Structure formats: C-alpha cells, structure tokens
Amino acid sequence: MTTAVGWRPLLPIYLTCLGYGVLAGTGMPLIPLALEHRGVDTITIGLIEAVWGIGMIATAHRIPAIAARLGAVRLVLVALLCGATLDVTFAFTENLALWFVLSFLSGMVSGVPWVVSEIWINIVVDERQRGRATALYSAIMAIGLAMGPLALQVVGVYGPQPFLTCAAFALLVALPLLLVHEAPAIAPDSEGGFSKIVLMVPALLICALACGLGEQAAFSFLPIYGLKAGVPAETAVLWLSAFVIGNIALQWPIGWVADHVDRRVVLATCALASAGLTAALPAIDPHSQAILVVLVLWGGISFAIYAVGLALLGQRFKGGDIARANAALTSIYTFGGMVGPPIAGSALELLGRPGFGLSLAVVYGFAGIGALLALRRPG
Numbered sequence: 174m175t176t177a178v179g180w181r182p183l184l185p186i187y188l189t190c191l192g193y194g195v196l197a198g199t200g201m202p203l204i205p206l207a208l209e210h211r212g213v214d215t216i217t218i219g220l221i222e223a224v225w226g227i228g229m230i231a232t233a234h235r236i237p238a239i240a241a242r243l244g245a246v247r248l249v250l251v252a253l254l255c256g257a258t259l260d261v262t263f264a265f266t267e268n269l270a271l272w273f274v275l276s277f278l279s280g281m282v283s284g285v286p287w288v289v290s291e292i293w294i295n296i297v298v299d300e301r302q303r304g305r306a307t308a309l310y311s312a313i314m315a316i317g318l319a320m321g322p323l324a325l326q327v328v329g330v331y332g333p334q335p336f337l338t339c340a341a342f343a344l345l346v347a348l349p350l351l352l353v354h355e356a357p358a359i360a361p362d363s364e365g366g367f368s369k370i371v372l373m374v375p376a377l378l379i380c381a382l383a384c385g386l387g388e389q390a391a392f393s394f395l396p397i398y399g400l401k402a403g404v405p406a407e408t409a410v411l412w413l414s415a416f417v418i419g420n421i422a423l424q425w426p427i428g429w430v431a432d433h434v435d436r437r438v439v440l441a442t443c444a445l446a447s448a449g450l451t452a453a454l455p456a457i458d459p460h461s462q463a464i465l466v467v468l469v470l471w472g473g474i475s476f477a478i479y480a481v482g483l484a485l486l487g488q489r490f491k492g493g494d495i496a497r498a499n500a501a502l503t504s505i506y507t508f509g510g511m512v513g514p515p516i517a518g519s520a521l522e523l524l525g526r527p528g529f530g531l532s533l534a535v536v537y538g539f540a541g542i543g544a545l546l547a548l549r550r551p552g
Contacts, residue, residue: 183306185349186293187313189249192346193286194317198417199324200260200339201392202410204276206330209397213269219518222393224273226511228280233504236288237496240359245289246350252285257343264333264340284503286346289359292499295487296357304436304484308428311480315420315472322413330410359496370501374489376437376547377482378505380444383540384478385509387447387533390517391416391472398521398529402459415465416472423473424480436485437548440478444541447475451537454530475537479506 208218240248259279266272290310298306328338370378392413399409431439450471457464482502490498516536520528 183294183297185353186290187310188349189286189346190290190310190313191317192342192349193290194314195320195324196256196317196339196342196346197283197314198318198321198413199335199342200321202322202325202396202413203330203335203339204263204272205393206396206406206410208269208272209400210331211267215394215397215518215522216515217269218397219393219514219516221272221276222389222514223511224276225280225283226389226507228277229284229507230280230504230511232281233284233288233500233507234497236285237292237359237500240289240292241496245293245356245359246353249286249289249350250347252282253343253347255282257340260336260340260343264336280507284507288500288503291483291503292359292496293357295483295495295499296359298487300488302432303487304431304481305425305428307480307483307487308424308431308477310483311428311476312421312424315417315424315476318417319414319421322410325410326407330406370490370498374485376543377440377485378502379543380440380478380540381482381502381506382509383444383447383536384475384482385506385511386513386516386536387451387475387509388479388513389510390513390529390533393514394517394521394529395468398526399459401521401526404459412464412468415468417476419469419471419473420476421473422469424477427473427477428480428484431481431484435548436481436488437544440481440485441541441544441548443474443477443481444537444544447471447478448534448537448541450474451530452534455527478540 204221205218208221209215236248243251256279259275259282263272263275266275294306294310295303324338325335328334395412395416396406396409399412400406404412427439427443450467453467454464457467483499486498486502487495516532517529520532522528524531
C-alpha cells in the first residue's frame, strides 16, 4: 500500500472479508445438500442456485451509486442484517417455490459486502502491491470459506440449525465495520458504463465468467459429486475445505508473481492450469489422497483467476471508473456462477461423474485461450 495510507484502511475490510468468507463457506453448501436430502433432482438444485446469481446481477450495477449516497459502511451493515433475516426464513420453510424467492433475495443482499469491499481495496491500494493486496483479500476470504464447512461438522448439515448459524455469523461479520471511523468515498463515474468496460477488457471478463462458473459449480455440486462417488456426506463437504485451502496456500505466491510479470500472462496460465486439473478429475480415485491434491491445486489456481483479474482491473481503471469496473467484474463473475450450477448439474445428471470435470475444463480452456489472445493487445 502507499506509504501515506498504509495497511490501516484495509484492516477493517479484511476482517469483514474473513467473517464474510466464514458465512459464505457455511451457507453455500446448505441449499444443495438440503434439497438433495429431500430427493430434489440436480437440475432443479442448479436452477435454485442460479436464481441467487440473478438477484446479484439485478442489483450489482447499482451498488456503487447506493454506496455513494448511503456510505459504504452503512450499506454493508443493512445488507448483512437483511441476509441474517433470510437465513432464519430458510431455516423454517420447506416450500420449494419459496426457496426460489429466498435465493433471489439472498443474491441481492449478498453482493453488497462483496462489491463494496473490492472497490474499497482497489481505491486504497498502491499499484506496486496491487497483486499481493488482492491476493491477500482472496486468501482471507478463502480462510473463511474453509472454516465454513468445518463449522458444519459441529452444527450438522441438515435441519434448521445450520441456517440459524449462518444468521448469527452474518451479525458477527458486521462487528469490524462498527469500528470504522472513515471509509474511502465511493464515487462512480456517471459517464462510465458496462459496455465501456467490456470493450476495454473483454478477455478479463471472459476469465471472470469462467472463474465464477467453475467456483459456483464446485460449491454447489462438489459435495454431491462426492456422494455419487461413494464417500460420506461429511467427507464430501470437507472436499470444499480442500478446494479453498488451496487458495490460502497459493494465493500469495501467485499474487507476488502478478506484481513482477505481466498480469495477463498470469491470468492465462491460471485459466489453462484450471482446465487441466478439472479435466483430470474423472480419472482420479475419489477415495485416494490424490483427489485432495487436485482439489487444493484447482482451488488455489482457479481462485487466483479472480484475484489477478481484480488487480488488472485496478491497474487499467482509475478514478470514478474503478467503481463501475468492479461492479461489472462482479456481475460477470456472478453470471458465470449463475450458469455454472445448471451446466455442471446437467452434465452430472446426464453424463455421470465424468461430466462434472469435463464441462468445467471446456470453459476454463476457452477463457485461457482468450487470455492468450489478449496478449497481442497493448498492456
């Protein structure tokens, strides 16, 4: 970070990201596991998961403007309170149609801490350390995400209790923000727009799409993939911990590389490596230690696609443009997450276990090729 600013302005947002990661890691596997336990087919599960993304996309582009009016901290606090209320509602209803509605509303409010935190980081951070700052953000989120499934080992994966636990976590996430005395001003450029962002960095947004698709597919169906492979439910949930532990281990070194070489090269390498790892999934014995190694590598490298992309965004856009650019990146990533569960769920349903990894490998591969082609453009 810059010498004048230092780490202090990022500390509360990093602490909030840690708590938000725990909340997300606990909550994301709950809906698919609960529905699978009730005998709902994987395609329907994927559609319910996708509705979350629709809610997110419907509001993400408005978050910078709302934050500019209400203030970043106040907006995040309101969103966390609403999220806690939705979790309580999830806990005490089994109506499938209502779950579609709740998933949509959850997407609307869940995007707020996410978008605001990334804008906050890109405003404060110094360019020379941007890759490491976004890597640390991603790693902190990963620590929280890894702790989430571990929390489910204590409270269980079925019934109302895990949803009530998520509601309590949402309230705890707010605590670091209550200590913030001054947050960076978010002032989106009124002349900026989504189309402008797409035209300037198309390959970056394609990689964000692939990243969101792969990660949400993993969080939605990796436990079900494990169940279909014959491992216990608790072990299948722990596969998610292996997936995000890779982020904790690999994010900082990848971020360091992104601060010392062309970030576009790092982006392309991460996408193509993710393609290779997911393509290898069907060939690996699910009862062996090798599956954990692949999940750790896949998690760390695929998460880095977003972190390096976030650093590239801060490198390319300045001033008021950065708020809208961050919202565009988040929306594209979320759209990938929206279409990812239906694609992965359909592949898993129609092709069996091999379909899960191979469908993701195609998407990562396409993004990696796009990132390589982008190297022909000026940096």
